[in-house]
Amino acid sequence: MKRTKLAIALAFAATLPFAVQAQESPSNTWVQGSYVNADGDAEGHAVRGSFEFGESNVYGLAGVTRLELDNSPVKLDGRELGLGYALPLSDRSDLFAEAAYLDTEVAVPGGAIDGNGYRTSIGLRSGLTDRLEGLVKANYVDGDDFDGNFSGTVGGLVKLTPTWGITGDVTFDDDAETYQVGLRASF
Structure with a gap:
């Protein structure tokens, strides 16, 4: 099942450069707030x-992400800080690479467990129409405090106005799926 999702994501990525032409390339200056659901067991x-x-x-x-496990006092706080580079492929599509430092804390009754690591990603963002943008990327997360893990992300942005849009994505690996839906302001 996971391989099927990865194949669908890769097929979607292959079609992005040939999608209906948009008027401008994706913006790399934005801020968003999102609802997050991790595998149906945690949300935040x-x-x-x-x-x-x-x-x-x-x-x-x-x-910054905060998740709470269902029916449990356990909370997960995650922070990331990094850099990215977008290589324009056309006036509407960018190939991008990102590297970020990750700091996580799992709060349990009586204490907390800290973890540090990094995330690297490579992907493609493309304006599919004037109001629709698509994204697909491959991720690798590793660190001293947890094992390396590959995942894939597929997402989109529906532009309500030139500034405001509704965004959503799903990140999946062998063990879990994380869904996000939110409101984005692009500048």
Whole structure:
């Protein structure tokens, strides 16, 4: 089942450069708030953002996530801080690469467990129409405190106005699926 989802994501990525032409390339300067559901067992919220440094195609990224396990006092707080680079493939599609430092804390009754690591990603973002943007990426997460793990992400952005949009994505690996849906302001 997981291989089927990965095959669908890769097929979707292959079609992105040939999609209906949009008027502008995807923005790398945005902020969003999201509802997050991890495998149906935990839910919470996230605030993420990205800021492009001038015309360099280099951008900074940051995010904070808080999840609570269902019927449990356990809470997961995650923070990430990193850099990305977007290589324009056309006036509507970018190939991108990201690297981020991850700091996680699992709060349990009587204490907390900290974990540090990193995430690297490579992917494709494309304007499918004037109001619809698609994203597909491959991720690798590793660190001293947890084992390496590959995952895939497929997502989209529906632009309500030039600034505001509704965003959603799903990240999946062999063990879990994480869904996010939120409101994004792009600049």
